[in-house]
Amino acid sequence: MHDRRSFLKLGAGAAVGGIAAALPSAASATECASNIKWDETRDIIVVGSGFAGLSSALNAKRQGLGSILVLEKMQVIGGNSAINGGWLAIPKNPIQLAQGIQDDSPEELVKDQIISGRGMQNTDMLRQMANRALDAYQLCIDAGVKFREGFNQQVGGHNKARAIRTQHGVGGDITTKLYEVGKKEGVEYRLQHYVEDFIMDGQQIVGLKVRQNYRFPDLKTGKTIYIKANKAVILAHGGFSRNLVLRELVDPALDKTLDCTNALGATGEVTLTAMAHGAFPVHMSFIQTGHWGSPDEGGFGWSNALLSIGFHKGISVNVLDGKRFMNERADRKTCSDAIMKNRNPDGSPAYPVVFFNHDDHVGAEEVTRAVRDQIAWKVDSLEQLAKQFNIPLAQLKQTVAEYNKQVPQRIDPLFGRMMDTAVELKAPFIVSRIWPKVHYCMGGLKTDLGARVLHSQTLAPMKNLYAVGEATGGTHGGTRLSSTACLECLTMGIIVAETIKSDMQA
Incomplete structure (x- = not known):
């Protein structure tokens, strides 16, 4: 029955x-x-x-x-x-090895997943998947999937650069x-x-x-x-x-x-x-x-692609006080929890902003598309950024100045962010609002x-x-x-x- x-x-x-x-x-x-x-x-x-x-x-x-x-x-x-972002974590992938990263392994990936799992993960299941990662990669290659040439990035919560991405930045390249x-x-x-x-x-x-x-x-x-x-x-x-x-x-x-x-x-x-x-x-x-969501577009959208730049090359700022409030390269839950604490007095979202150098990414598809679709904006100065998003200018300038001092030292004393990809912030900027989805x-x-x-x-x-x-x-x-x-x-x-x-x- x-x-x-x-x-x-x-x-x-x-x-x-x-x-x-x-x-x-x-x-x-x-x-x-x-x-x-x-x-x-x-x-x-x-x-x-x-x-x-x-x-x-x-x-x-x-x-x-x-x-x-x-x-x-x-x-x-x-x-x-x-419709996903086309990211695939593969320890020992050929691009990673060509970059000279020799000390990664399936077990290293599992270590990172144990941390993000917060003690509630199935470690044996994670380990068997990590051990078959190269099989998954080969399945894609044999099917004719194209990955971005030379692209292998360290994404949030990973201790190594092991994330490759499909040619067009969407999972549809694989499906x-x-x-x-x-x-x-x-x-x-x-x-x-x-x-x-x-x-x-x-x-x-x-x-x-x-x-x-x-x-x-x-x-x-x-x-x-x-x-x-x-x-x-x-x-x-x-x-x-x-x-x-x-x-x-x-x-x-x-x-x-x-x-x-x-x-x-x-x-x-x-x-x-x-x-x-x-x-x-x-x-x-x-x-x-997903902490990389934008309130200025519906659904999955393209903010994920834009903020893969922003969280590596820029900073996130609370619009109410002009200060940084999180480790931009932490895992999704850590970042999402931090973002959602940004609230107006009535409890409504006070959407934080992420911004990075425009001139370092001229012609980048992620930037061009985001500006075209008005989920990101080009601003020519910190003064314009503060005015457009109603951020206290004096504190914003102080935040950027302090951050720029930390870049050459490769140390983030506030949040412990990895600074290996950080660059000194110089106008003009690309800026976008963020809110988790x-x-x-x-x-x-x-x-x-x-x-x-x-x-x-x-x-x-x-x-x-x-x-x-x-x-x-x-x-x-x-x-x-x-x-x-x-x-x-x-x-x-x-x-x-x-x-x-x-x-x-x-």
Whole structure:
């Protein structure tokens, strides 16, 4: 039988938040797996078409696991992954080695992730992903992904420069290539297919109830079909940061001034469905914000690219007092927490500014685009900067003067920032406002190291049900280190295919 309790079904439907009050058909719970008339059968069904889903599907095909079907509920391939910043942390990557950085290793990356995880991370999971980082890189290279020539940067929270970036600075450079290669190798992709429910035989998943030709966000569109999964279902549907009801339920402290970087489809219905069937959730309240957000653009936007310059080459200043207030190169949680303390007396955001030298970045795409779209401005002097953003001029001048004295000394006595990329600040400047945006869910479905989803009663794997990427929880702990989401998704796509093959042979 569909072994969901009715109250869990209704809770899952109601928590979708802004999409529907309940899930159609799924609440009936009267169908038995033995009585289902299957419309189609595949060996492996992958739910979601981001980095994790595309990697899982391609690697499952290469492991010889039979027919592979990828279901995507939206109208395009790629999900959140297609619009992310295209960063990928790879210890020992060729660009890093060419730069003369010889002392990095997978274990060094794990050390940084342990710090950012604040003691709540799954170190064994992080270690296996770091150890497969070069496999993920090679997967991309073999698919034809282009990375920026000579670009390898030290990003927030990392102790080494190990973050490479795609040619165009977007994850779509990766999702497009993995999709094209998968299609050539026989992976089947379906758009506008919304998972309504799981078909279970006890704790074993045997197939999916799917709304075909679904048009987001209208759950009355399309028709219901049943697809049998002979070998496995892989959940790669991402997080739930666009589900405002669920987000507030698990973390009421999330400030309503925060926008979200994620695609509109990041609403987590499949996570709720899995939970209703007994899948064990973990760390659901751990939701990360991206400190590089701009209040002057919606969604993910381009501020991430601009501020990758600003946080390395410039400083952040509180507009109320003209002083620096944080280590601009700390991890996301540290920076976000510091930024959100910048408040007017009535509690509204007093958006801080970040500024850096214009003349050092003439013609840079990130700068040109940001100024064009008015998420950044060129100012010719500190006087103009202070006037435009209502910052106390005397204190602003003092802040810049003190900072410029620290640059040649390579020491930041205020916040302990690494100063290896710092330069003396000289007008004219590029300046932008910042405010964090909800970005990533560290919580989700608990899995073992092989990506098998654990059941909440037995704490043992649910047969034939696997999960990878942001759909899972408990891996990163308190916060995810920047440039590691793509790494996780790609490597776990490799690992889950190996796991399923091993399980089939057991």
